[in-house]
Amino acid sequence: MVEDGYNFAYLDEQTKRMIRRAILKAVAIPGYQVPFGSREMPLPFGWGTGGIQVTASIIGPDDTLKVIDQGADDTVNAVSIRKFFARTAGVETTERTEAATIVQTRHRIPETPLGAGQILVYQVPIPEPLRWLEPRETETRKMHALQEYGPMHVRLYEDIAHFGHIATSYDYPVRVNGRYLMRPSPIPKFDNPKMDRSPALQLFGAGREKRIYAIPPHTEVRSLDFDDHPFEVQKWADVCAFCGSGDSFLDEIVTDDRGGRMFVCSDTDYCSRRREAGCTGPAMQAAGPGEA
């Protein structure tokens, strides 16, 4: 039920229309940053206001919402945002990726592949990929307009010169539809291939920087690289300690002050579903059956 005193999904209708117009434009020009009149939200800029405004503008009473933060459904930010929409829009919420129609995310793309009809909403801190090398907005816009993206490789060059490989591991720059250079928000580069030709619609909202951009379904997304240093994703020598998964993004958890550590899936939904299905990892096997 929508709580009394709120308009549906918190924002007023005119604001939602304005944001929808920006979203439509963003979808029409994949990767292009569309300015929009970002509103004050009941939480600070930097806590996901861009993503919340995008979600608020596209959500309907029949939608099912999932919110993740660093892959987890049960962290403060994810719980608060989920509760926010449950109160102000009265929508159903879920932790199951395939049951959601809208997934709002910070720092991860779910391991379970998204399907057609689903929408992934990213929270974006800094939308401009060229900002680190050019502080002027007028100049970065011009560089986008003229596709002057060569200097972006300088950063990758520096990585190889200093570390021997491309060490940038998150917010890894991509080229969308062969045209616009785009920052995928601080997701690990492990998730970059999931954006490529995804059947789901991907929307990016930057609240403080007042920009919205999008990747329409089935759009090509290429990560920048060098001919002799091709793009690669992270790999781990371990598997998830709980579910034994060897192909998901793993978080390293320090368990004591004597060098003890374990690796677990960052996607909590994916991990618990695998455990329900009977998969176990090293930690579970050591603890013995029946304790999971």
Add this chain to the structure above:
Amino acid sequence: MQPDAVPPLLSARGVTKFYDGILGCRDVSFEIWPGEVLGVVGESGSGKTTLLHCISARLEPTAGTVEYMTRHDGPADIYRISEPARRLLMRTDWGFVHQNPREGLRMGVSAGANIGERLMAVGARHYGNIRHAATDWLDKVEMDTGRMDDLPITFSGGMQQRLQIARNLVTAPRIVFMDEPTGGLDVSVQARLLDLLRGLVSDLGLAAVIVTHDLAVARLLSHRLLVMRRGEVVESGLTDQVLDDPQHPYSQLLVSSVIHP
């Protein structure tokens, strides 16, 4: 001196620049042929740098035209061609060496990346090749290739200036604009840099416009000279001719002001 068959690389006609009513430079015309070095001398505030910016597409003049002989499309007015074409010219066919290397370098990235940037900007995507070109150019400007991965802030002024020159020359430009390239360097470093510049310019057949207030620099590097005062060219001619037999009273003053140790 030049055979008529060879067209000038760059020609300025009546270049005039006012800064909101204040004169920058007035009615300057000249031509530069491929491989020629033109010196622009004059006192502080005489409009040398304004002129340099006007002819290098950095500052649109109030009046007058600047024509550049492009590689494929013949002469083009640099302020009438499309912006993408102009920006492409600026980072491939042209170089610009600032007086303060900090303005021309990316201080936050290594020397190698500074040299490689222009290559990457025109589409180089092979790390090994970029690295090779960077090593090559560090060597050409007589820098220790072992410092390739160091930041320019760890370099001395003379090294930074040489790095800036390497960064500009890596795309094999046809003309380089230099604004006081030896300013702020001590005399022995200046001498080495001048030596290097002279060698590079003649080896690569570069055309160059060098703005300087130092007549010794002008004499060493340039073939022809423009003497500027209060925004206007008061005298022009072959370098030796202007410096050894100045005609205009201001040129005479300028030449006689130099202290010979």
